[in-house]
Amino acid sequence: MKSSKQILDREFLELRSKLLDLAASLDRIDRAEGSVAADQRMRLLAEGIRIIGNQSPQRAYQIQQLFSRQFDPQWKQKFNLPTRN
């Protein structure tokens, strides 16, 4: 396995480019006509960016959860789906 320094060396320019892409996409939305400030997806994106900025582990997992619908453990009762055995 490679060291963290080796991974950073390999991926630094790619990460820099991804940050620029993200910034430019948000600028593009801002520049365009109209407003999406109330759009729920903008809130999700802002929260995702906050997760990336955190020092906590499992950022990818947290972002996946952020963009996921909730799971209701009682779903079978709500669907009237019999438990089979």
Add this chain to the structure above:
Amino acid sequence: MYYIDPHIHMVSRTTDDYETLARMGCVAISEPAFWAGYDRGSAGGFRDYFVQLTEVEPKRAADYGIEHFTWLCINAKEAENVQLSRDVLSLIPEFLDCPNVLGIGEIGLNKNTPNESVIFQEHVELAIYHDQQILIHTPHLEDKYQGTRMILDMLADHPRLEPSRVLVDHVEEHTVREVLDAGYWAGMTLYPVTKCTPARAVDIIETVGAARLCVNSAGDWGPSKPTAVPDLIFEMRKRGHRESLIKDIVFNNPRTFFSQSKNFRIADPEAR
């Protein structure tokens, strides 16, 4: 390196793709039955599709030295139509003895609805009754986590089902552990935007280990790349992973999983 693509929809791909796959080292593929991009009008449409999967595609693949295997079902999207689904379910048994059929799939959920759940359970019962393996599609994007948990709940309703004969596909960072912890196999799909990239798939391998984990291209009629598995091989090599680990992921694991089906047989090309 020789590899198996355990999930690819070759009915939607050109013969040139077969040739490219062969040049890249693909020696076998498995093709689950899926949504054609439009809703079929009748069970007869599915019968024709099953003939294509069991007779036509094996011949196309054989021309390029690729073994072709398949899975049969009505996909989760069209399973919303319960009557059509039951008509299709009733014609599956006559195809189960075709020499390239590995089991029932890709069944699953699409929008996580009651109808989809009912038909999912009827497929599982059909598979158990006919002693078939199962390949499962988990939903896309925001529906994936919820749908995967629902699928695991439903599978747990069947004590006669052996988890080692079930593969839950399209896992990502937030679903892989629950699938593996329950004893099932897990598949990662390498899609450009909506699923895993090769880099993230390798991250998952590094995080959870290689046991019971496969990767596939799920190449189909939409944005997808049939040579995505070689992309993963390349990414693992760039990171300095052992060749034996790469071979486990792209050849030995799918071979081990498929070998539980009586119709699967493939020699290791390196042992020829």
